[in-house]
Amino acid sequence: MEKSKSLLLLLFTLLFSVMLAACSDDSDSSSSSEGNGNDSSSETESDGGEASGDSEEPYEISIMTNAYTPEPPTPESPAWQAIEDFTNTELDITYVPSSNYDERFNITLASGDLPxxxxxxxxxxxxxxxxxGAFWDLTDYLDDYENLSQMNDIVKNNISIDGKIYGLYRARPLGRMAVSIRQDWLDNLGMETPTTTEEFYDVMYAFTHDDPDGNGQDDTLGTIVSEYPGPWDIMQTWFGVPNKWGENEDGTLYPYFQDPAYKEALDYFKRxxxxxxxxxxxxxMDPAKWHDAYVNGEAGTVVDVADAASRNRDKMVEADPSLEGSVDVFGAVEGPNGLHHLPTSGYNMMYAISTTAVETEEELHKVLQFMDDMNTEEGQKLGYNGVEGTHYEMKDGEFVPTTDQALIYEYEDLNQLLMFVPEDRYLTEPVDDLTKKEEEVLAENEEIVVGNPAEPLVSEVYSRQGQQLDNIILDARVQYIVGQIDEAGLEEAEQLWxxxxxxxxxxxxxQLYQESQ
Amino acid sequence: MAQMSMKSKKVKNEAVVSTTQLTKMQQLLRDKWLYFLLIPGALYFILFKYLPMWGVLIAFQDYSPFRGFWESEWVGAEHFLNFFQNPDFFRLLRNTLILALYDLVFFFPAPIIVALLLNELRRQYFKRTIQTLVYVPHFMSWVIIASITYIFLTTSGGAINAAVEFFTGEKINFLSNPDYFRPMIIAQVIWKETGWGTVIFLAALASVSAEQYEAAIMDGAGRFRRMWHVTLPALRSTIVILLILRLGNFLDQGFQQIFLMTNSLNRSVADVFDTYVYFVGITQGMFSYSTAVGLFKAIVGIILIYGADYLAKKMGQTGLF
Amino acid sequence: MHKMHNTSMGRVFDVFNHISLLLLGLSTFIPFVYVIAASFATEAEIAARPFFLVPETITLAAYEYIFSTNTFIRSIGVSVLVTVLGTVVSLLLTMTMAYPLSRHHLLGRNLILNLVVFTMVFNGGMIPTYMVVRSLGLLDSLWALILPVAINPFYLIIVKSFFQNLPTELEEAARIDGCSDMGVFWRIVIPLSKPVIATFTLFYAVFYWNDFFNALLYISDNAKWPVQLLLQQLMMVANVDFGEMDVMLQDPPEESLKMAVVVVATIPILIFYPFLQKHFAKGILLGSVKG
Incomplete structure (x- = not known):
């Protein structure tokens, strides 16, 4: 009993001291609340002064970014330190689990002390x-940097706000969408890789009905699709359906589903x-199980992303080594209106630079220089591969990464810092034919991408109602394909939209589009 | 009987008299230790619940996190109007209300029934084993439950659909037919949370003494009458409190569960406030608007809680306070 | 005659009761067996067989990965620490607050109860709460996972009503013996409340164990991430944001790995239950009232 009493007392004093701390903290922050972050700015100023006085002094950069691994690197990591040495900086990186990054981002924005x-x-x-005015307008600064000046124009347009650039984007392939196909099934049926939408139809038809795996049973499908609407989006683009917004001859924009090609595509899907x-x-269908049917040899194609081809191949070979070489990949097939490909946005989030933490142009220059340095071959290797001798070896000129998980964690999430502009410069293991083919497909796709003219525009209506609007059209598409509604139903859905x-x-x-022209 | 109630009334009156005889100051002094015990808890509520409550005001602003609370523009009821005038408002409201009602009618009694059944088991090891087993799903995430639901219900080789086909000769599109959406959601909730829900009722039942049962047996009460006259009354106040408190969150549905079970073919009945707010508030970061929606839900909750509490007291139950 | 009817009815009921509860128990447990089985299976098997309770090929690869570094062990340690500490703090705060509120004669009681119930429905939201936690200097401290959620008003109300239903005879006896309110609380009420304590130990412990959201908001130092945050990360990355995952840099987590993390993150709290169970299965008031 005495024990519990003293515990209570302990708790009490704790709560009370916390309360007192709260009060003193509050008064502190209210006294300096005029210029939010006064303290930190004066600190960074003096830091900056030192740095400019003595160029040897590393510049301190704080960063908030995504973590994809359970164990992001720490300042003790050799790779982290090597990056600091290479860029002459001192890094303070906050890693936030990617699953709930949005919440943490908004909180950080609200708290006022931005990295x-x-x-x-x-x-x-x-x-x-x-x-x-929370972030620097980088538009006029980028040209001064060797790598940052080479940012892709399409992606730059995509990230822009009112025509200005406020972030350093992390490049991803624009032409990532592709079709994985069972080459051995094609061979069994004596067919060629399809090049047009009708040929693709014939291949899927034969995969379904002509026993492509030769087991004498009717147990195969042309393609496999899940609840995730991506495959339909990719395929309708082949028919010439615009990417989100189409442009009339008079320069006005219309939503993609009003394009005549949309109906053509839907009828193809329905067929x-x-x-x-x-x-x-x-x-x-559960999207997590989407590719299983393809891996198991139930479906002959899967319309997704290029890199899925080799991932699925690896699983197939794990179960049955004789399937080596049975997977091929292609980017797009030609539709009635030419060859088109649905691009990604070309980036995965971007780094914005805070005007409160980075106060002067001089400091801005240091941050930009850091990011530019990270795009060099040396920078990309440190961020993506780690440190030679610790995280990887070069054996006869070939790159051999470590397999020790603890060492992998030391550098893996550092790749979140990389922009890959203008290109990938890190080391890779020797690639096999399929991976090489995937890369070729990415490059080919980039030539035929259909841009979204409204991508840089930010709509108030969409922020509030976008998901409902999107769902009306996506749902109607599915309902039309499975025969729940007919053409009249499609028109009703458009009216509802x-x-x-x-x-x-x-x-x-x-209106936004006219203003931006 | 009448004498008894007379007596208790008299006792009550005496108590009232003795309280009113003390001044407020004397009462405070008498209960000083009670107030002392209250302090840590009160501090908690002030610090972590009431201090941040100014946050609801951003529903009336165009809140910009970077600009902060004081610098953000006041817009009055604009966000509420936008919300109520949303063409989907009534569909969202209907779906939310129906699901909430289903939840109340079908899920709420489930743990009580299971607790009563468990209470009838005499073999302790069997009882404990079952208790432990039914409580396992509480720890499974919705992602896994959704995935297992798909495995069992899919028309292409799902075990349950295979059984349905065997008996009726036809498959049922549980996952895509809007008619099955609500029963499916409620069934998942029942499966996941019933075992967990029984814990509190079993704890309440632990206070029923063996004597009460013995007395009932002496009176010749059978199994079901004992359940009805002894066990159930012991749970009554717990049931009433849980019911009232549940009403406070009447319009809350688990976002994740609904989100995972929704698809293009059943969305007409699946869209609820919570799925809507997730997109607007979290994905788009529209704080003021999503706060306004939250405030609307809270007001409905407050009305329901106090209304139910009032009714409960009218009906002679203790209620919340 | 009457009695015989009753017993035969009773027997039928018993059989029915046993069978239905057994079926219920199996239906709730078998999916978990699948999760365990899948954590030991190869990716190829998980893709090929929709459902199984024993994998054809047993592999420890997922567990080898989990335990190849101390990340997961450390995060379980964090979870255990937060759970134990949090449960103690929560129980103390809840009990000490619930007791005075269970006394009808307490001045201001109704006001306080109303204010408590109000917070169950109304809250300031994520941002203002974050500001409070930050100004208390709790960011990046494990206390941030405990103090802001220390009292669940829902539980407080239930504990309060439990206290209200305690028999008054013992308290009165203690008061006649000269005990103050404080004495009554520690010497009479608390010892009488063992089943309540056991119940809410379980509730609070499970809450602290399952919580990842506060860690997400308040903890930047990844050495202090609880295991649920890692689990959440693995489960959500490939699902809710389907198609958005940064697959070019990271392959999606393997199914068996996800299942293994579920097992590792769930078993510790699952085995906790049977230990508490016997406490709230005990008849409580009986002995002490008589004695």
Whole structure:
């Protein structure tokens, strides 16, 4: 009993002291609340002064970024230190689990003490902060840097806000979408890799009905699709459907589903479904199990991303080594209106530079220089491969990474710092034929991408109602494919879209688009 | 009987008299130790619940986190109007209300029934084993449950659908037919949370003494009458409190569960406030708007809680306070 | 005659009861067996067989990966520490606050109860709460995972009503013996509340164990990440944000690895239950009232 009493007392004093601390902290922050972050700015100023006085002094950069691994690197990591030495900086990196990055981002924004660089999406909270002057406008600075000046124009357009650049994007392949296909099934049936939408249809038809695996049973499918709508989006682009927004001859924008090609694509999908070329439960299929049917030899194609081909191949070979060489990949097939490819946005989030933590142009230069340095071959190798001799070896000129998980963790998440601009310069293990083919497909795709003219525009209506608007059209597409609604139903859905804020959305986008021209 | 109640009334009156005889100061002094015990808890509520409560005001602002609370623009009820005028508002409201009702009618009694059944088991090891088993799903994440649901219900080789086909000759599109969406959601909740929900009722049942049962047996009460007259009354106040408190979160549905079970073919019945707020508030970062929606839900909750508490007291239950 | 009818009815009921509870128990447990089985299976098997309770080829690869570094062990350590500490703090705060509120004669009691219930429905939201935690200097401290959620108002109300239902005879006796309110609370009420304590130990412990969101907001130092945060990361990355995952840099986590982390993160709290179970299975008031 005495024990519990003293415990209570302990708790009590603890709570009380916390309360007192709260009060003193509060008064502190209120006294300096005028210029938010007064303290930190004066500190960084003096730091900056030292750095400019003595160029040997490393510059301190704080960064908030994503973590994908359970164990992001720490300042003790040799790779981390090597980057600091290479760029003459002192890094303070906060890693946030990627699963819930958005929440943490918004909190950090609200708390007022932003790091020098923060990883962000183009969300409305970021755009508001940009409008309030929270981040540097980098448009006029980029040309001074060897690598940053080579940012891709399409992607630059995508990340821009009112025509200005507020972030350093992390490049990802624009032409990443591709089709994995069973080469051995094609061979069995004496068919060639399809090059047009109709040829692709014939291949899927034969994969479904002509026993491509030769087991004498009717147990195969042309392609496999899950609840995730990506494959339909990719395929409809082949038919010439615009990417989100199409442009009329008079320069106005219209939503993609009003394009005549959209109907063509939907009828093709419906035919696929009616002929049984696609799994009939695609509308409800668990996306996590999507590729399983392909890996198991139930489906002959899967319309997804290029890098899925080798990932699936690895799993297939693990189960049955004789399947080595049975997978091929291609980017797009030609539709009735030419060869088109649905691009990604070309980036995965970007780093914005805070105006409160990085106060002067001189400091901005140091941050930009750091990011530029990280794009050099040396920088990319340190960020992506780690330190030679510790994290990898070069044996007869070939790159051999470590297999020790603890060592891998020491550098793995440092790759979140990399922009890969203008190109990938890190080391890779010798690639096999399929991986080489994947890379070729990426490059080919980039030639035929269909841009979204409204990508840089930020719509208020969409922020509020976007998901509902998108769902109306996506749901109608699925319902049309499975035969729940007919053409009249599609038109009803379009009407519903218009009345649910779509009309305002079109007007808003067009207005923004005119302004940006 | 009448005498008894007379007596208790008299006792009550005496108590009232003795309280009113003391001045407020004397009462405070008398209960000084009670107030002392209250302090740590009160501190907690002040610090972590009431101090941050100014946050609800951003529902009336165009809150920009970077600009901060004081610098953000006040817009009055604009966000509420936007929300109510949202063409989907009534669909969201209907779906949310129906699911909440289903939850109340079908899920809420489930743990009580299971607790009653468990209470009837006499073999302790069997009882404990079952208790432990039914409580396992509480620890499974919705992602796994959704995935297992798909495995069992899919029309292409799902075990349950295979059984349905065997008996009726037809498959049922549980996952895509909107008619099955609500039963499926409630069934998942029942499966996941019933065992966990029984814990509190079993704890309440532990206070029923063996004597009460013995007395009932002496009176010749059978199994079911004992359940009805002894066991259930012991749970009554717990049930009432849980019911009232549940109403406070009436409009909350698990975002993750609904999100994972929704697809293009059943969305017409699946969209609820929580899935909507997730997109607007978290993905798009529209704080003021999502706070306004949250405030609306909270007001509904407050009305329901106090309404239910009032009703409970009217009906002679103790209620919350 | 009456009695015989009853017993035969009772027997039918017993059989029915045993069978239905057994089925219920199996239905809730078998999916977990699948999770365990999948954690020992190869990726190829998980892709090929929709559901199984025993894998054809047993592999320890997922567990080897988990235990190849001390990351997961350390995060479990963090979770255990937060759970134990948090449960103690929460129980103390909840009990000490619930007791005075269970006394009808306490001045201001209704006001306080109303204020408590109000917080169950109304809250300031993520940002202002974060500001408070930050100004208390709790960021990056494990206390940030405990203090902001120390009292669950829901539990407080239930504990309060438990206290209300305690028999008054013992308290009155103690008061006649000269005990103050403090004495009554520690010497009479607390010892009588063992089943309540056991129940809410379980509730709070499970809450602290399962919580990842506060860690996400308040903890930057990844050495202090609890195991649920790692689990959440593994489960969500490939699902909710489907198609958005940064696959070019990181392969999606393997299915068997996800399952193994579920097992590792769930077993410690699962085995906790049977230990508490016997406490709330005990008849409580009986002995002490008589004695």
């Amino acid at each position: 020098s660089m923060i990883l962000t999406n183009k969300t409305s909270s970021f755009i508001n902060a940009v409008n309030d 696929m479904y009616d002929d049984g070329l696609v799994n009939d439960d695609f509308a409800v 218009m009345n649910s804020g779509g009309k305002e959305y079109i007007e808003e986008i067009n």
